[in-house]
Amino acid sequence: MPEICFDVRRLAGAHFPVAVIGGGQAGLSVSHCLHERGIEHVVVEANRVGHEWRSRRWDSFCLVTPNWQCRLPGYPYRGDDPDGFMVRDEIVRYLEDYVAHFRPPLVEGVSVTRVRRSATGTYELATTAGDFTAEQVVVATGPYHRPKIPRAAERLPGEIEQVHSSAYRSPGQLPDGAVLVVGTGQSGCQIAEDLHLAGRQVHLAVGSAPRVARFYRGRDCVAWLDEMGHYTRSIDEFDDAGAVRMRVNHYVTGRDGGRDIDLRAFAKDGMRLYGRLTSIDGPALEFADDLKVNLDHADAVAEGIKDAIDAHVADRGIDAPAEPRYTPVWEPDGQAGELDLDAAGVTSVVWATGFARDHRWIEIPAFDGRGYPMHWRGVTSVPGLYFLGLPWQHSWGSGRFEAVGRDAEFIAGHIDAGRRLADVCGTLTGAPTRVAAAVPVG
Numbered sequence: 001m002p003e004i005c006f007d008v009r010r011l012a013g014a015h016f017p018v019a020v021i022g023g024g025q026a027g028l029s030v031s032h033c034l035h036e037r038g039i040e041h042v043v044v045e046a047n048r049v050g051h052e053w054r055s056r057r058w059d060s061f062c063l064v065t066p067n068w069q070c071r072l073p074g075y076p077y078r079g080d081d082p083d084g085f086m087v088r089d090e091i092v093r094y095l096e097d098y099v100a101h102f103r104p105p106l107v108e109g110v111s112v113t114r115v116r117r118s119a120t121g122t123y124e125l126a127t128t129a130g131d132f133t134a135e136q137v138v139v140a141t142g143p144y145h146r147p148k149i150p151r152a153a154e155r156l157p158g159e160i161e162q163v164h165s166s167a168y169r170s171p172g173q174l175p176d177g178a179v180l181v182v183g184t185g186q187s188g189c190q191i192a193e194d195l196h197l198a199g200r201q202v203h204l205a206v207g208s209a210p211r212v213a214r215f216y217r218g219r220d221c222v223a224w225l226d227e228m229g230h231y232t233r234s235i236d237e238f239d240d241a242g243a244v245r246m247r248v249n250h251y252v253t254g255r256d257g258g259r260d261i262d263l264r265a266f267a268k269d270g271m272r273l274y275g276r277l278t279s280i281d282g283p284a285l286e287f288a289d290d291l292k293v294n295l296d297h298a299d300a301v302a303e304g305i306k307d308a309i310d311a312h313v314a315d316r317g318i319d320a321p322a323e324p325r326y327t328p329v330w331e332p333d334g335q336a337g338e339l340d341l342d343a344a345g346v347t348s349v350v351w352a353t354g355f356a357r358d359h360r361w362i363e364i365p366a367f368d369g370r371g372y373p374m375h376w377r378g379v380t381s382v383p384g385l386y387f388l389g390l391p392w393q394h395s396w397g398s399g400r401f402e403a404v405g406r407d408a409e410f411i412a413g414h415i416d417a418g419r420r421l422a423d424v425c426g427t428l429t430g431a432p433t434r435v436a437a438a439v440p441v442g
């Protein structure tokens, strides 16, 4: 249990140089960077530190990225398994230990319900514990706000139990019977595996997410990709930055020390695979005819990554053992495009269909038409307003443990510069105040 480091009774009516909204790894990282610079601030967290990991992940959850990538500012992973994958409770403990390590000015259990900017440029924050103001604001509320479930779900029979991936905990939570999992991003694949390993009959609607092998030529593929510079490549290098930001992550798992997720092997072992779910009419479901395309695409991406690793190994003359390539162990010949839930004994559906963003409580014109914050490296065009923890905010590791610290350093540097500008000019915008204007020039 982290110590509460800021007395909530001092919040209402207070004024801070900086307010950080959200006490996940992003909010804590920027807090550490501000702390190092001696910049006074407050971190307001709606729940408890580590809430997302603690409350929105399943019981068998573990990281997909190796522990050595957990390098929060001033607090890199210190355990004895850098190449392993922390399980859910270890991740929560890592964040709690981070709090104990530098004791940020953190308030837990307080939601920021509205942010506005006054005519003079001061930020006005309404919270469940009263209003306060700040000169600068960092929004670190994570990328995954509202569970996304397609409206077609309303057409399922009432007796089918439905749960979003963020509310899935374990196979035992679902009624006896077969389960339909919709979606094959990281969550969908791992939940399907969780259910499959527990002996449940799983029906899986497969989407277009790519996959990556866990290990290749003696190392974790993440380690190869890191060495090859993929995690430091800036979003600015891509012509299609908007599309890159929307990319779905490759599926793979860290479970039991890490392994591939091979949907074909699951199918060989009895899991029923389908293409994308296209229609629901009571118990009658229809799927697109794209299962083969989707499986082939996922394999092609995984093999393409191996090609790139081979080229890197050859280029650098690295001594890495050769490894045979993947051969598909199952092909979707004659797979059904329909599923009758009653006939198949399906009693529950897990929607692994992602999340929607929700920044409507920020009443500041800093967003594009889709509600995505307009920013460069988290810095917006509104002086003093920053975002942190967005996927691909600046690089592939943004929005994850890998790069959130680098992004936090950058934002903290900007905040510091803003304060110095205000010291000289009187305001964050650089518009001269009466005092600054009175100073003779030259």
Ligand SMILES: Cc1cc2nc3c(=O)[nH]c(=O)nc-3n(C[C@H](O)[C@H](O)[C@H](O)COP(=O)(O)OP(=O)(O)OC[C@H]3O[C@@H](n4cnc5c(N)ncnc54)[C@H](O)[C@@H]3O)c2cc1C
Residues within 6 Å of the ligand: 021, 022, 023, 024, 025, 026, 027, 044, 045, 046, 047, 048, 049, 050, 051, 052, 053, 062, 063, 064, 065, 110, 111, 112, 113, 140, 141, 142, 143, 144, 186, 187, 388, 389, 390, 399, 400, 401, 402
């Ligand atoms: C299923 C899944 C698996 C993942 N696996 C990995 C992995 O293996 N490795 C990896 O590096 N990353 C992984 N990630 C990505 C990323 O690390 C997590 O999403 C992480 O939780 C992001 O941290 P954050 O601090 O940016 O946001 P969050 O952890 O979402 O924290 C935001 C905090 O803000 C608080 N908050 C929200 N709104 C308000 C408000 N209005 N007022 C006050 N507080 C508010 C929330 O309570 C929350 O605690 C995974 C993500 C998901 C969904």
